[in-house]
Amino acid sequence: MVQEARNLDTDILILGAGGAGLFAALHAHKANPALSITVAVKGLLGKCGCTRMVQGGYNVALAAEDSIERHFMDTIEGGKWLPDQELAWKLVVLAIERIRELENELGCFFDRNPDGSIHQKAFAGQTFDRTVHKGDLTGIEIMNRLAEQVWARDIHRLEEYRAVELIAGKQGISGVLFIDMRTGEYVFVRAKAVLLATGGGPTMYKYHTPSGDKSCDGMAMALRAGLPLRDMEMVQFHPTGLLAGTHTRMTGTVLEEGLRGAGGHLLNGAKERFMPRYDPLAERATRDFVSRAMYLEIKNGNTSPHGGLYISMAHLGPEKVRREFKGMVERCADCGFDLAGGLVEVVPTAHYMMGGVEFAADCSTALPGLFVAGEDAGGVHGANRLGGNGVANSTVFGAVAGDTMAAWVRNQALRQPDRVAIAAAIARCEKPFLKSEPIDLEALRERLYETMWQKVGIVRDAASLESALADLRDIEAELAAGSLPDMDRAFNLTWHDWLNLASLTQVSRVIATAALARHDSRGAHYRSDFPDAGPLEQSAYSSYREGAVTMKPVAFTRVRPGQSLLKNAA
């Protein structure tokens, strides 16, 4: 039986409690403490999302010898000239403000040099050591301090509330339909402004790094709301995912970028260093180059016992490695590896989606009242995200969204929702309770993993992408036709798994479709049938809307290919 939804009202509704969601809440509250602000989150507060998992750190041009122009140029060149330059500029400028806020107002203790200045370490793909960090577990420091500040304020929380549909009203968003995961009840939260900050998360790949609560729900909801998504073919693989065996969730989890930045070597199955054969920057090349080189080594059969490769740090001195990478050394030890003195098996692992909902520099979207920030948003990074620009992106644009929404709601009233849309969304979620044929979700998930890894992964071509699209249609059809073994809706994790797979399959189709439409190879997207980057002057980004991809020219608003802001500034 289709259920009715319970109703709640708020001024600002924030979906997600990562860096983007919590910064938005803090800034909206600071701008106007009288506002009713609600943060709704699928996971457990303080334990969900990827910001907490940030290891390496936060890119920001703080040193006197560095500059925002240099950070900007690294971001544009790393992104292969596909980033939206106004968004990238905002990122590098406001990262300075955010890191000061994190340190001086929120109380983060970042690592320091002997002279008291903030220590900044090397990250691959950057021309300057600009990554601020707290050891190699930076996200815990950021999220703990941020959460203390947010929850000390009068901000409402809905924990284990899964957003399932954005509901439009007349001339804009009216609110969001949720499942209260603990009771299985539907709840409709009406809001004047909604922030989508559910953090993307390419968990449709066999090896992946993001937290288990992330399943591209935000992007899937945006797609169903008819919003355009850009750069969806750009899925970043982190080169060093831990390979810890088949039946452990530790496989795929990331060993941080700083290991390669510090001078770590990648070795093949014969224990030979191979990266210098592929790129003059060797292990310090950007993630796309390193992942592709690793993929080719693996494909050529030069693998470790579990089908991956090795990272080796011992030549840097085990004591130094233990001191500087305490978290990573402990993580490896937990899985039976000696990172400081031995070899650790690694494999490229799906890490980050550069693509996401198209948005303006104030975080607004094509749907009035809907805002987006963090990994759900597309356009900041283009074809490649620099390590350290991810948490900068979520905190910078989260804060922008908070400021913008606080100003926006001043002149808005709550809109009446489209009740038919709510009923349709409930009916979609209820589908697996209606059918009789039980479904094997584990087997479907494995098929999705293999399809995306083999056919829409680090190297793609037209044939593999077409074949993937056919597989994805089959998976989607089987998912829609099957029923769940347990009909109780309260804390029914199998139901949520079903919903996760529905979001992931829908977004996977968009990734494959966008990859098919891009006839060149840029950054994270490599087509073996179109291996050239194409003329940079004619750079175009992919924009997906309602089944169709349009390639749109990149506007070079600040710098053109062949130019540099550094030279201009000199």
Ligand SMILES: Cc1cc2nc3c(=O)[nH]c(=O)nc-3n(C[C@H](O)[C@H](O)[C@H](O)COP(=O)(O)OP(=O)(O)OC[C@H]3O[C@@H](n4cnc5c(N)ncnc54)[C@H](O)[C@@H]3O)c2cc1C
């Ligand atoms: C292992 C790892 C290491 C990383 N290291 C670095 C690093 O060193 N430097 C760097 O710059 N970046 C790093 N990143 C990337 C960085 O973590 C992300 O770019 C960034 O934190 C994303 O922030 P966010 O706020 O957009 O999303 P998240 O922090 O992931 O938060 C998403 C939130 O949305 C919630 N949510 C999801 N779906 C729903 C739903 N349907 N309804 C309600 N809530 C929902 C989740 O529960 C969560 O609270 C790393 C990522 C990983 C996985």
